[in-house]
Amino acid sequence: MTNEILLGDEAVALGAVHAGISAAYSYPGTPASEILEYLIRASEGGRKFTAVWSVNEKTAYEEALGVSFAGKRSMVSFKHVGLNVAADPFMNSAITGANGGLVVVSADDPGMHSSQNEQDSRFYAQFAQVFCFEPSDHQEAYDMTRQAFDISEELGFPVMVRMVTRLAHSRSSVATREARAQNGLRYGDPKDWTLLPANARRRFKLLLEKQADMVKLSESLPFNKLELNPKDRSLGVIASGIAYNYLRESLAGGGPAPSVLKIASYPLPESMIARLFEHVDTALVIEEGYPLIERELKGFFGIPGKALKGKLTGELPLTGELSPDIVRKALGLAPLPVRDAGDVKLANRPPQLCAGCPHADTVKALNKALEGRSGSNVFSDIGCYTLSALPPYSAIQTCVCMGASISMARGGSDAGVRPSVAVIGDSTFAHSGMTPLLSAAAADADMTVMIFDNATTAMTGGQPSYGTGENLLKILEGLGVKKEHIRTIEPLPKNLEKNVRIIKEELDHKGLSVIVAVRECVQETRKKRRS
Numbered sequence: 001m002t003n004e005i006l007l008g009d010e011a012v013a014l015g016a017v018h019a020g021i022s023a024a025y026s027y028p029g030t031p032a033s034e035i036l037e038y039l040i041r042a043s044e045g046g047r048k049f050t051a052v053w054s055v056n057e058k059t060a061y062e063e064a065l066g067v068s069f070a071g072k073r074s075m076v077s078f079k080h081v082g083l084n085v086a087a088d089p090f091m092n093s094a095i096t097g098a099n100g101g102l103v104v105v106s107a108d109d110p111g112m113h114s115s116q117n118e119q120d121s122r123f124y125a126q127f128a129q130v131f132c133f134e135p136s137d138h139q140e141a142y143d144m145t146r147q148a149f150d151i152s153e154e155l156g157f158p159v160m161v162r163m164v165t166r167l168a169h170s171r172s173s174v175a176t177r178e179a180r181a182q183n184g185l186r187y188g189d190p191k192d193w194t195l196l197p198a199n200a201r202r203r204f205k206l207l208l209e210k211q212a213d214m215v216k217l218s219e220s221l222p223f224n225k226l227e228l229n230p231k232d233r234s235l236g237v238i239a240s241g242i243a244y245n246y247l248r249e250s251l252a253g254g255g256p257a258p259s260v261l262k263i264a265s266y267p268l269p270e271s272m273i274a275r276l277f278e279h280v281d282t283a284l285v286i287e288e289g290y291p292l293i294e295r296e297l298k299g300f301f302g303i304p305g306k307a308l309k310g311k312l313t314g315e316l317p318l319t320g321e322l323s324p325d326i327v328r329k330a331l332g333l334a335p336l337p338v339r340d341a342g343d344v345k346l347a348n349r350p351p352q353l354c355a356g357c358p359h360a361d362t363v364k365a366l367n368k369a370l371e372g373r374s375g376s377n378v379f380s381d382i383g384c385y386t387l388s389a390l391p392p393y394s395a396i397q398t399c400v401c402m403g404a405s406i407s408m409a410r411g412g413s414d415a416g417v418r419p420s421v422a423v424i425g426d427s428t429f430a431h432s433g434m435t436p437l438l439s440a441a442a443a444d445a446d447m448t449v450m451i452f453d454n455a456t457t458a459m460t461g462g463q464p465s466y467g468t469g470e471n472l473l474k475i476l477e478g479l480g481v482k483k484e485h486i487r488t489i490e491p492l493p494k495n496l497e498k499n500v501r502i503i504k505e506e507l508d509h510k511g512l513s514v515i516v517a518v519r520e521c522v523q524e525t526r527k528k529r530r531s
């Protein structure tokens, strides 16, 4: 056994390595990116497994599923909204089941530090009816990920590990164990893996039958713990995942010693809950994310003489991230003492494009080209260029989800918006912009798409992009965009007037045009110079 200081994401990654994975796939997104980055480094450092960035989360999931079909262990990881993109194979993999261990890591972002919503992946696990782990600390992130592969093979279904930003991006010491050997090839049964209705019905029945085994498993795992205080029957606390860590920190600061049920896996350990229910009059549920446990337990405690408290009853906030102080407040305790930092004035640093960023030159040209055109709308996508929503650019009016810029611009065009403009980066275009462009090209929709080709996935740290350079231009032609309306510009201050002219020409074109702004992300240029 050795000890390593690891990020929560790295603990997950190392747990997978030591579980004997043969492959790992991901699409970058905060707070999950560090998982595959660690695995890529590990695979380059002599460990024999595949670790690649996929073109999007759905592709990543299906690649991992293919490995599982072949009997080997695989992991797929992404941020929570990535699971929306991968929802189709995820839900259906709960029917095919897993042959080699298949673990899906979904990293939630409560508080929306770097995301457009706060969705809680535990609901997805419950929706698909698959087993789910929720680590409370780095050691559990390692141990649970490692064990998740064994459980996946034992149950014959995928297993989810739910992470959250605070755990993913903090460091702690982790005791690691010896790596297990990889599985050999062992094909799945085609009758299980071909989801024709007759096969799917049989498999779904099996999934439902496995639910009781999953509950038993939750009861038996040491990660779930019930500590009853025989001297105090007034309050019991049910805390899951990182919230259990906040509870421990809160109670270490002094105060009452309630009975505590730690929840670390789903489906819930029912008999532990029943024992707590017998023991206390009131239970307070502390969970990061949506009130999943609280909703499930309403029936348990919602009877005379038994009270259930938590997010739904206002003791804890329904939005944002929890903290030890929030937990202490819910327990009726004063905040923990803090050290006075004196009169330190921190500068307000709103997020902004880097100095010299090519996107700045592109949006300046776009803004200038749109001057005097009332009613125009710029539908944006997700990337560094989304920051052009802020002053001094104020260049975009929407940002919803990956790929939505092109489809929304098509909808805007259909609704009569003129000009209707979509802005999207090269990586996001490859992720989910190609299909809406295919549809817009087939209709020759009256809209202009601007692809900001900076040759990388910049916002998440410079991962590879698959739709860049010459390849991107060929894709555009292949999707049916007319060659004469595929234009390129080089976003540099010296080219401003020329670029404005080109953009104006395409805005005036009655039909679909695509303008590709080609200049590498300056951070990538710097990295290359340094290396």
Ligand code: SF4
Binding pocket: 352, 353, 354, 356, 357, 358, 359, 384, 454, 458, 459, 521, 522, 523, 524
């Ligand atoms: S990382 Fe690259 S693309 Fe993103 S803002 Fe900085 S220079 Fe621009």
